[in-house]
Amino acid sequence: MYAQMVKSTGEGVKSRDDMSPEEVAFQDKVDADIKIEPRDWMPDGYRKTLIRQIGQHAHSEIVGQLPEGNWIARAPTLERKMILLAKVQDEAGHGLYLYSAAETLGVTRDELTEALLSGKMKYSSIFNYPTLNWADIGAVGWLVDGAAIMNQVPLQRTSYGPYSRAMIRICKEESFHQRQGYDIMMKMAQGTPEQKKMAQDALNRFWYPSLMMFGPSDAESVHSAQSMAWKIKINTNDELRQKFVDQTVPQAEYLGLTVPDENLKWNEEKGGYDFSEPDWSEFFDVLKGNGPCNNDRLNARVNAWEDGQWVRDGLLAHAEKKAARKVAAE
Amino acid sequence: MAELDKTQLAQFLLRMGDNTLILGHRVSEWCGHSPVLEEDIALANTALDLLGQTQLWLGYAVEVQGEGKTADDVAFLRDAWDFRNLLLVELPNGDFGQTMMRQFLFDAFHSVLLGRLLQSSDQMVREIAEKASKEVAYHVERSSDTVVGLGDGTEESHARMQAALDYLWPYVGEMFASDDNDRAIAAAGVAPDPASLRDEYDALIGKVLAEATLRIPDSDFAHKGGRTGTMHTEHLGHILCQMQWLQRAYPNATW
Numbered sequence: 001m002y003a004q005m006v007k008s009t010g011e012g013v014k015s016r017d018d019m020s021p022e023e024v025a026f027q028d029k030v031d032a033d034i035k036i037e038p039r040d041w042m043p044d045g046y047r048k049t050l051i052r053q054i055g056q057h058a059h060s061e062i063v064g065q066l067p068e069g070n071w072i073a074r075a076p077t078l079e080r081k082m083i084l085l086a087k088v089q090d091e092a093g094h095g096l097y098l099y100s101a102a103e104t105l106g107v108t109r110d111e112l113t114e115a116l117l118s119g120k121m122k123y124s125s126i127f128n129y130p131t132l133n134w135a136d137i138g139a140v141g142w143l144v145d146g147a148a149i150m151n152q153v154p155l156q157r158t159s160y161g162p163y164s165r166a167m168i169r170i171c172k173e174e175s176f177h178q179r180q181g182y183d184i185m186m187k188m189a190q191g192t193p194e195q196k197k198m199a200q201d202a203l204n205r206f207w208y209p210s211l212m213m214f215g216p217s218d219a220e221s222v223h224s225a226q227s228m229a230w231k232i233k234i235n236t237n238d239e240l241r242q243k244f245v246d247q248t249v250p251q252a253e254y255l256g257l258t259v260p261d262e263n264l265k266w267n268e269e270k271g272g273y274d275f276s277e278p279d280w281s282e283f284f285d286v287l288k289g290n291g292p293c294n295n296d297r298l299n300a301r302v303n304a305w306e307d308g309q310w311v312r313d314g315l316l317a318h319a320e321k322k323a324a325r326k327v328a329a330e
Numbered sequence: 331m332a333e334l335d336k337t338q339l340a341q342f343l344l345r346m347g348d349n350t351l352i353l354g355h356r357v358s359e360w361c362g363h364s365p366v367l368e369e370d371i372a373l374a375n376t377a378l379d380l381l382g383q384t385q386l387w388l389g390y391a392v393e394v395q396g397e398g399k400t401a402d403d404v405a406f407l408r409d410a411w412d413f414r415n416l417l418l419v420e421l422p423n424g425d426f427g428q429t430m431m432r433q434f435l436f437d438a439f440h441s442v443l444l445g446r447l448l449q450s451s452d453q454m455v456r457e458i459a460e461k462a463s464k465e466v467a468y469h470v471e472r473s474s475d476t477v478v479g480l481g482d483g484t485e486e487s488h489a490r491m492q493a494a495l496d497y498l499w500p501y502v503g504e505m506f507a508s509d510d511n512d513r514a515i516a517a518a519g520v521a522p523d524p525a526s527l528r529d530e531y532d533a534l535i536g537k538v539l540a541e542a543t544l545r546i547p548d549s550d551f552a553h554k555g556g557r558t559g560t561m562h563t564e565h566l567g568h569i570l571c572q573m574q575w576l577q578r579a580y581p582n583a584t585w
Contacts, residue, residue: 065362065370072358076576076585077402078351078388081358082381088361089374096367109367134576134585192583300363308365311426311480314487318479 002060002124002148004215005287006053006233008226009045030231035161038104046230050160051105052121053232058098059116059123061091063297067131068140076134083180084137090173097169101162117302125283128291129209132202135188135195139202141181143210143248149174150244151214154234163232182251189255196256203252204260208278214241216280246272334518339452340394341414342515344404345557347387348415351405352566353436354380355573356423365426372472376433379465386458406577410566417556418501420566424494427480427487431494434473438534439505441470442527451519474538481542488543495544503552506531 016024022041029036036042065088072088075081099109115121126144131137152174156167188199214237218224227233252259263276285291357377364370388401418436423429444466447459480487508516508525516523539546555561576585 062362062367069362072361073355073572074575076406076583078381078385078405079402080585082378085358085361085374085378085381089371089378092362092367092370092374096371099367187585191585192580194580195583304363304365308426310484310486310490311365311369314480314483315476316483317487318483321482 002064002151002213003053003056004122004124004213006049006056006223006227008049008223008230010222011045011226012222013226013229027229030159030229033157033159033231035164036159037161045226046232047105049227049230050163050232051102051107053227054098054102054105054163055107055112055115055121056123058095058102058112059121060127061095061098062116063123063127063301065091066297066300067127067129067293068137070131071134071137074134075137080184087141087177087180090177094166094170094173097166101160101166104162113305117298117305119289119298122287123297124213125286125291126209126213127297128286128293129205130293132205133198135185135198135202136206138181138184138188138199139206141177141179142185142251143181143203143206144213145174145178145181146248147210147213147244149178150240150247151235157231157234159231185255185257189257199255200257203257207260208282211241211245211275211278212280212283212286214238214244216283242272245275249273334514334520336394336396338511338514339520340391341511342521343387343391343394345414347384347391347401347404348413349419349436349440350380350387351384352413352415352569353419353433354378354384355569356419357429357433359423360426360429369426373429376469376472379462379469383458383462383465386461390454390458402577406574410562410570411559413562413566413570414557414559415566416501416504417553417563418498418504420556420563420569421498421501422565424497425490427490428494428497430473430476430480431491432498433469434477434538435498435502435535437466437470437473438538439527439531441466442530442534443522443524446522446527450521455520477538477544478542481539481544491542492544495539496547499547499549500551500553503550504554504556507552507554507557509558 014023016027019027023043026036026040026042026046029040036046068084068088068091072081072085075084099112102112103109112121116123126147131140149171152167152171156164156171158164158167185199185202188195188202190196216237218237224233224236228236249259249264261276263274265274266272267274286294289295354377357373357380360373361370361377364373384405385401388404392399392401392404416436418432421432423432441463444459444463447455448463450456450459477491481491482488506524506528508523512521512523512525515521516526536546556563576583
């Protein structure tokens, strides 16, 4: 779930009577699970909402490299270092697929990057939290990738073809990441008292931010209703959050760790856990830029972009010279 | 062929493995911070290849030593004076140009050396070289292209690449500075005497740097001490502070 609170048209779902013939035909295709492809006609709002959603997802992958990248140089064994490096590299790859999917909607990767760096576009709130001990690398894989998968698995069926195909590739890698994360947690939870303390500390800090990844309840949201009608959002935030909690609590128990929620209780009647809501005022603070790492994360991206300008210019200039020389030789 | 004692073979293997370990570590520092996504992915690939090779070289080194240690033990629990990597690979990343120039100067050496190791008298060395040489053939192709692209790019990119070459050049000579260990290894047919690789190396880099419109500095001065362990740069200690911290702080843990 790397896209949060994506705004749609804000006008709610149109009734069939209010739709133009093109819109009706479009909606029929979506309803019949026929994929929409880049050259097909699509409503303006659909295009814009998708650019926002896919763009936010792509930015989340790129910014998401940073908290885990923070531990590559300190990974405790050669194997752990390689696994982590490969994982963070996968995230760059996911960014690439997603930027490419967004480009099919008529926006360039550079435009999206500029929008991220200027603060016009967001990335997932979760990446504004710090990774403070080695178990955080396990917790990010287990909880953050776990929460992401909850949303991304249904998105494999999303109506927009290029997005759906990108999600299919991404999901394969994400579930591998989640298993790697859980593997670190197992080692830590079964390790020395200090390691176990790191594991519990990581769970304490990442539990509520992970629940926030799904976004606030959107049962009443007009944006979500439109996105669901277009099948670019498949489940409500609350449904996904419940599913995540139900899946994760037994895993925490297996690790011998305590979920930091006194109200957590199995509810036989609903067949799921009752649990405490995260502190939504904290969530909105993080979105406003007041999370623990917002400034560091954005500065890191801005620096990478600005420090890399001469490299991009240099390689482009060389490619042009080479092409000109080739033409001159012909 | 001359009989080789195991300390000499282990010394050679540590030199191979420490080069790939320290350079792999340095390159991995770029992850998430590169000028373009494609470069980020490519640099991570290079680092992954080098770290994979490290597992093989150091794994064989500890097997030869026969003291029951693991590759992780030697990577994470030795102090700077026991490291046998070239000074070149422990130098800071600097800007992207300096990183790629360092990579190119090492890749060229690495590819020439691994090519010769395919004929090593030691079967394990041959097998490792076989795997590594395929990866390094790609590394040198990529770093050459980048050095040419940036050297022959804009005025700024050219100036930065020339500055990188000027800074790194005094660390090139160490790659070819043979000692008694190298001569023993060469006599046993395990690896060539590094001094014998210089002509091929000069031809390779001469061609690429000319295409990059860069000038090779007019000095053959060489800083030394990395591969013998007599004097590393100040930078290595800082790499080890980061790399070894968890293993040092929690000595009885498994990860």
